[in-house]
Amino acid sequence: MRAAAPSYYPLFRCIAGACRHTCCANWEVDIDPETYDKYMNMSGAFAERIRSSIVVEDDGSSTGEAHFVLKPDGRCPMLRDDGLCDLILACGEEALCRVCDEHPRFFNYRSDVIECGIGLSCEAAIPLILGWDKGFGMIDVPLPGGSDLDPDDVMEEEPDELETEVYEARDNAIRTASDRSAALSERVRMLGGSLWDSGRRLEVLKKLESLSQEWVSIYSRIDVAADPFTVLDDPQYSLQFENMLVYFIFRYPWEGARLACELLLMVADCVIANPSVDLFDIVREFSSNVEYSDCNIDDIQSFL
Numbered sequence: 001m002r003a004a005a006p007s008y009y010p011l012f013r014c015i016a017g018a019c020r021h022t023c024c025a026n027w028e029v030d031i032d033p034e035t036y037d038k039y040m041n042m043s044g045a046f047a048e049r050i051r052s053s054i055v056v057e058d059d060g061s062s063t064g065e066a067h068f069v070l071k072p073d074g075r076c077p078m079l080r081d082d083g084l085c086d087l088i089l090a091c092g093e094e095a096l097c098r099v100c101d102e103h104p105r106f107f108n109y110r111s112d113v114i115e116c117g118i119g120l121s122c123e124a125a126i127p128l129i130l131g132w133d134k135g136f137g138m139i140d141v142p143l144p145g146g147s148d149l150d151p152d153d154v155m156e157e158e159p160d161e162l163e164t165e166v167y168e169a170r171d172n173a174i175r176t177a178s179d180r181s182a183a184l185s186e187r188v189r190m191l192g193g194s195l196w197d198s199g200r201r202l203e204v205l206k207k208l209e210s211l212s213q214e215w216v217s218i219y220s221r222i223d224v225a226a227d228p229f230t231v232l233d234d235p236q237y238s239l240q241f242e243n244m245l246v247y248f249i250f251r252y253p254w255e256g257a258r259l260a261c262e263l264l265l266m267v268a269d270c271v272i273a274n275p276s277v278d279l280f281d282i283v284r285e286f287s288s289n290v291e292y293s294d295c296n297i298d299d300i301q302s303f304l
């Protein structure tokens with residue numbers, strides 16, 4: 001089995017203490033069973049601190065679901081005021097649970113390759129993905145060590161007909177999205193087909209789970225009479241929106257280009273409605289609230 005990723009993937013670095021919107025707050029960090037066992041078997045004062053920061057909830061499974069108990073301000077109990085992680089400082093990066101080790105990376109498992117990406121919920125990933133000006137391409141990367149499946153245990157298989165068709169369609173959509181012989185607004189219309197209007201997108205956003213009040217404020221300002229396509233062709237934004245479209249198409253191969261176009265237009269609706277908010281801040285809020293919730297993506301898909 002091999003792994004492949006967009007060309008920018010190896011350039012990603014977490015900026016840790018310099019991060020203004022750390023991913024170590026406001027999200028419950030689930031601890032995978034392997035790491036949980038490791039924490040239970042560690043000795044010393046710090047191990048006691050780790051164990052006293054964990055709760056195991058009954059999720060119907062034999063082991064339950066373990067996670068760190070967030071502090072009242074929503075921060076992980078291992079996160080220091082300077083933005084560094086006490087767990088890494090005391091025990092090294094290898095002591096991190098899988099979620100912390102992987103974030104903001106995501107993995108799509110195909111029959112013959114693991115596709116790796118980094119997500120737009122991370123403020124260090126956003127400029128890398130959206131500012132990429134070398135064209136979209138894939139490169140081979142090392143197999144992800146802590147991903148859901150151990151790559152050594154994954155048998156490489158010939159993709160079946162459906163998988164082949166899905167990924168061919170995905171790759172064609174990426175080529176269309178990247179073809180600058182047409183304006184980006186035209187490419188989106190071509191790929192998306194019969195797209196919702198801004199009013200329908202706002203209705204859908206209101207139905208989704210939201211994690212932050214900042215995100216609610218951003219989408220609540222959407223003016224349903226505004227035209228989100230104008231922002232796609234604005235030279236100030238066109239590279240970022242093109243890269244965003246390619247990212248959504250790449251990340252959601254099975255959901256298809258229509259979903260990617262609706263996600264893109266949700267961001268465009270928000271950009272027009274929030275001229276004083278930085279594009280990267282809107283994208284980060286969108287991705288953290290909408291994209292990083294499986295149920296939200298499933299819900300949007302079910303409305304299409």
Ligand code: SF4
Pocket residue numbers: 013014015016019020021022023024103104121122123124125
């Ligand atoms: S959001 Fe990104 S840069 Fe910030 S702490 Fe998390 S991984 Fe690091």
